[in-house]
Amino acid sequence: MRVVIVGGGMAGLVLARGLAHRGVSPIVVERMPPDVVVEGPIMLPFQAYDALEEIGLLAEIRSAGRDVPPIRNGQPVAIGVGRQLVLDRLREGLEISWEQEVVELVREGGRVVGVRVRSEDGERNLDADLVVGADGTHSRVRELAGIEAELQLSDSAFLGFRSPVHSDDAFLINFTADGRQATLLDWPGGTAGGWQIDRPEGGEAAALAPGVEAFKRAYLGLLPGAAAAIEPVTELRYREVMEVHCETWSRPGVTLIGEALHAMNPEAGIGSGLGMGDAQALAIAIGRNRDDPDAALADYERWRRPAVAPYLAVGSQGVRVVRGGEVPHEERWPPA
Numbered sequence: 001m002r003v004v005i006v007g008g009g010m011a012g013l014v015l016a017r018g019l020a021h022r023g024v025s026p027i028v029v030e031r032m033p034p035d036v037v038v039e040g041p042i043m044l045p046f047q048a049y050d051a052l053e054e055i056g057l058l059a060e061i062r063s064a065g066r067d068v069p070p071i072r073n074g075q076p077v078a079i080g081v082g083r084q085l086v087l088d089r090l091r092e093g094l095e096i097s098w099e100q101e102v103v104e105l106v107r108e109g110g111r112v113v114g115v116r117v118r119s120e121d122g123e124r125n126l127d128a129d130l131v132v133g134a135d136g137t138h139s140r141v142r143e144l145a146g147i148e149a150e151l152q153l154s155d156s157a158f159l160g161f162r163s164p165v166h167s168d169d170a171f172l173i174n175f176t177a178d179g180r181q182a183t184l185l186d187w188p189g190g191t192a193g194g195w196q197i198d199r200p201e202g203g204e205a206a207a208l209a210p211g212v213e214a215f216k217r218a219y220l221g222l223l224p225g226a227a228a229a230i231e232p233v234t235e236l237r238y239r240e241v242m243e244v245h246c247e248t249w250s251r252p253g254v255t256l257i258g259e260a261l262h263a264m265n266p267e268a269g270i271g272s273g274l275g276m277g278d279a280q281a282l283a284i285a286i287g288r289n290r291d292d293p294d295a296a297l298a299d300y301e302r303w304r305r306p307a308v309a310p311y312l313a314v315g316s317q318g319v320r321v322v323r324g325g326e327v328p329h330e331e332r333w334p335p336a
Ligand SMILES: Cc1cc2nc3c(=O)[nH]c(=O)nc-3n(C[C@H](O)[C@H](O)[C@H](O)COP(=O)(O)OP(=O)(O)OC[C@H]3O[C@@H](n4cnc5c(N)ncnc54)[C@H](O)[C@@H]3O)c2cc1C
Pocket: 006, 007, 008, 009, 010, 011, 012, 029, 030, 031, 032, 041, 042, 043, 044, 045, 100, 101, 102, 103, 134, 135, 136, 137, 139, 140, 141, 239, 257, 258, 259, 260, 266, 269, 270, 271, 272, 273, 275
């Protein structure tokens, strides 16, 4: 089966490796150049482990990261590790068409039979029996395929920092009265902290206005154990979050995985695990139906929908610890 994977993020690359593992050579099309470095860590959750184990990368990634306890049956609940390191390991042995942007789907009758890609050298078509949109939250493949998606800007946002100073604890978390999180993740590159705040009406400018020192004081009120890590910080980062939900996953000749299909609020801490799990399920389904893309998509959806349904039903509320009542002044940002 000729498979074109649109997007060389974690979900697309895990699919490509899972297919290569089964003797299927996909084409991966990525619009970015290969030398873009993604800074900072990711907290890889246990939901990613099966997919990484199958392609022989779990032990290597774990040894290059830091275990986040609790440890059950010898495995940590998550691994704090550099995003770029994970991408580099996944890319090994794959041929990726860099700086090629998918701009159209090619159709015959009602069926998708390829993609049109644009690069410096112009435009060309790539034939495919199956096109996989692994192209993230604002998926072009999803839009071109006519797959309806609910996109919702979250009412929370993240204000965070990175520090070269390590923490004794692999992970610290505390919750405000309404269940918003303050976290600190240790990884081999240092620490990364974040506070999930109500998205302020004034956006980034309003969130940053009180200044770094005021932020440090308020954040340490929630997470005193982060004092050493935050001490040298001079810069904050503000991120808003788009959540994505799709009822339909596929159309003839095309399907979706990862954040193109379901992007949850990062507070849930499972985004990469869901994406890698999608990729693994699709790789298995293609491997078992090598000459029949429709049968592969039917298997993919039949296996994967029930596996992700509980996560999608509960959403990030599943990880919230809500004390209830008024949120005290000192647990609000920006301060009134
Ligand atoms: C702020 C934040 C923090 C997060 N923290 C965590 C965490 O700690 N733990 C966790 O498990 N998850 C986390 N996630 C989620 C996690 O990053 C993703 O689930 C994971 O990276 C998989 O994403 P993806 O591969 O589906 O999409 P992406 O990583 O978005 O990759 C999509 C790729 O497609 C390419 N592309 C897009 N359009 C086209 C096109 N038309 N043609 C060609 N290429 C195209 C893009 O360049 C990109 O490389 C976080 C997400 C955010 C936003």
